[in-house]
Amino acid sequence: MVDPSDYAADGGGGQGKGPGLNGPLTPPVKSVWLDAFNDPVAGISAYTPCIHTCNLFGDGENRLVIADEDRKLKIWKGTTKASEHPLLDTPVAITSFISDNAHPRLPALAVAAGSHIYIYRNLRPYYKFVLPPENVNTEEQDIWQKLMEGEVVVGDALAQLTRLQDAGVVLQTRSLQLMNIGDPDAKMGFVEHWQGQPLVATTVITCMDVIKQSLDEPDAVSCLVVGTESGRVLILNAAGTAIVKNIWIGITPAMIAIQGELDVGYRITVAGRDGKLYHIRNGELQQTIIQLEAQPVGLVRLVKHVAVGCMNDVIHAYQPNGHKSWSIYLPTHILAMQRMEVTGQRMTKALVVSLANGEVRVYNDKLLVSIHSVPHTHTHTREVRVYNDKLLVSIHSVPNPITALWFGRYGREDNTLISLTKSGMLDIKMLPRTANLEAGSVGGGPPPEQEIPLAVPKKTRLYVEQTQREREQASDMHRTFQRDLAKLRLATARAYVKVLTDGQGAAAFSTSSNTSLSLSLSVTGLGPRFRLTLALRNEGGRQMLEVPVALRADPGLYTLGRTQFTIPLLVPGLQYSFEVPVTMVDPNAAPGAITVLLLAAGGLPSSAPLLQATIKMPFSEPEDI
Known part of the structure; x- marks a missing residue:
């Protein structure tokens, strides 16, 4: 058997650190369970849907009911098997429900087998519900009718049935x-x-x-929900005698998880055989369909998520809207999953998972809080021996994995975990009332260093004197703050005016009340050849015609491609770009500035310009570089 301490508590089996792997060994996760009973020769062969505990006789003591694969209903009370009852067919699932409000409220036991649901009261057959037949294809029915009446021979009927099957019709058995x-x-x-x-x-x-049905209480009236091979989810009435909801999915449901009440609001998550999750809300099939990475092997409804275990050794948690919240990567295959709803002082809904290596893990969301394995005894230990001729060279034990899990009330104990192994062993464990499934979580939570408090110094004499000074001089400090703020605003305004007047970058202003223009200048190039770009926009409400533009520069420093030109039209709201080539006469000289003037249309050369902007030219790189 694999020792649970060999695995690091990483929440996913493989993220812990070992010696020499950049960190110390992660402490092993211990078991939180107490051993109550173990029967290695119980001889039970069943899976998770066929295990249930309920108060069959109303004496306050829950009994264990197992629908075995050998078509027997086995009842356990305490540590002994109380009785056995034969079944008519191989069971598929078993559960209990309250059918009415009569007192005492004794649960009815429902066993699903084949196309029937056998309902027991006081362990006596009470009612048998039969699934209604599905609709038969009309052409297939006509073929059988003609075949029985002798209108067609068997060969022709087989040819017609083959044609229907090739056309995609699902034929009957x-x-x-x-x-x-x-x-x-x-x-x-x-x-x-x-x-x-x-x-x-x-x-x-x-x-x-x-x-x-309407209340979320242990003894409240409830209804059966059934998934069928024909791709339907049926909700029966409280008595289990009629169908009140018939929801067609189209894919055979393999597992279902339910949340809510029938009369208030409910959600049903269906894991189909096509590897997808389907959602039903208040009787309506939703459009949200989740494609899984592999076929599902377990489905559990948690507080805010739906946990689904897949064949690729991963557990995914999805929100009702289809978004994935987290994933847990396990070291081996998943055999069974069960919801662990702890009652008492700490209301916790955790997840119990059994693995192929014999481990049983408990996760609170994605945090690993417990690991244990089924103990070995001489009655069910399986050894594998390797011989070289007659010499024994190796002995190792084969894990006895758990194939079925159930968590709930057994006897008079509320939190009990019941496990069935592949060898037929029955193992019962109890959760201590002092167990904490949150504080003991390892691997997915914060590091332990986070719990160490910081060394914050106490209030010193300097701190006390500073707070006293702030209380006494509050008005003076506020006045000083307002004065410094006014100085900052004044310095900002002066810097802005300096940029406008000195031409540091883009500048634009209008000198006419009837004209509103904006001009932006930019220079590109490394030199000595540059390109001056003028970006001009008419911000006014009227168009402008024949606007002259003049450029001024020191002729000893720069040679302009054109010193003046006329803009034919400036439409309001549109931006116009004009390019002027600029060549620096001496690349080694200090850079100068270029001024751009926008003159009034038809105005005199001595008249004031409409707009003026100056840009300082950058340094020039040598021409031979």
Whole structure:
């Protein structure tokens, strides 16, 4: 058996640090359970949907009910097996529900097998609910009708059934059996066997659970929820005798998880055999469909998430809107998953997972809080021995993995974990009342260094004197702050005016009340050849015609491609760009400035310009570089 301490508590099996791997060894996660009972020779073969505990006789003591694969209903009370009851078919799921408000409120036991739900009261057969037949394809029904009446021969009927199957029609079991018979005489005998019996589409139950009707209480009235092979989710009435909701999904449900109440509001998450999650809200199939990475092997409803375990050894948690919240990567395959709803002082909803290496892990959200393994005894230890000729060279034990889990009230203990192993062993553990599933979490939470308090110094004499000075001189400090703020605003205004007057960068102002122009200048190039770009915009409400533009520069420093030109039209709201080539005469000289003037249309050369902007030119790189 694998020792749980060999694995680091990383919340996903593989993120812990070992010696020599950049950190110390992560402390192992211990078990929070107390051993109550262990029967290695119980001889039980069942899975998680076929285990349940309920108060069958109203004496306040919950009994363990197991629907075994050998078609027997086994009842356990305490540490002994109380009784066995035969079943008519191989069970698929088992649960209990309260059908009415009569006192005492004794639960009815429901066992799903085949296309029937067998309901027991006081462990006596009370009612049998039969799934309604599905609709049969009209053409397939006509083919069987003509075949029985002798209008068509068996060969022609088989050809027509094959054509229907190729067209995508799902044929019934009777048609498939006829198509698989090879002997012609056997085919005729098969048709004669079904002579006079109509073609009926039957379905079977794949999963089952319960939903509270109006109150979320342990003894509240509840209803059965059934998933069928035909791709439907059926909700029965409280008595379990009729269908009140028939929801068609189209894909066979493998597992279902329910949250809420039928009369208030509810959600049903369905894990289909196509590897997708479907959501039902208040009887309506939602458009949100989640594609899983692998086929699902477990589905559990938590507080705010739905946890689904997949065949690729990963547990994903999804929100109702389909967003993934977190993932847990496990070291081996997932065999069973069960919700752990702890009652008492600490209301916690955790997740119990059994792995193929014999471990049972408990996760509070994604935090690993407990690991334990089923103990070995001489009665069910499985060893593998390796011999070289007659020499024994190796002995190791094979894990006895847990295949079924159930958490709930057993006897008079509220928090009990019941496990069934592959070898048929029954193991019962109890959760101590002092167990804390939050403080003991390791691996996914904050590091332990975070819990160490900081060395914050106490209030010193200097701090006390400073606070006293602030109280006494509050008005003077506020007056000084306002004065410094006014100085800052004045310095900012002066710097802005200096930029406008000195031409440091883009500058624009208008000298006419009827004209509003904006001009931005930019220079590109390394030198000695530059390109001066003028970005001009008419901000006014009227268009301007024939606007002269003049450029001024020191002729000893720069040679302009053009010193003046005329802009034919300036439409309001549009930006115009004009480029002027500039060549520096002496690349080694200090840079100068270029001034751009926008003159009034038809004005005299001595008249004031409409707009003036100056830009300082950058240094020039040598021409041979």
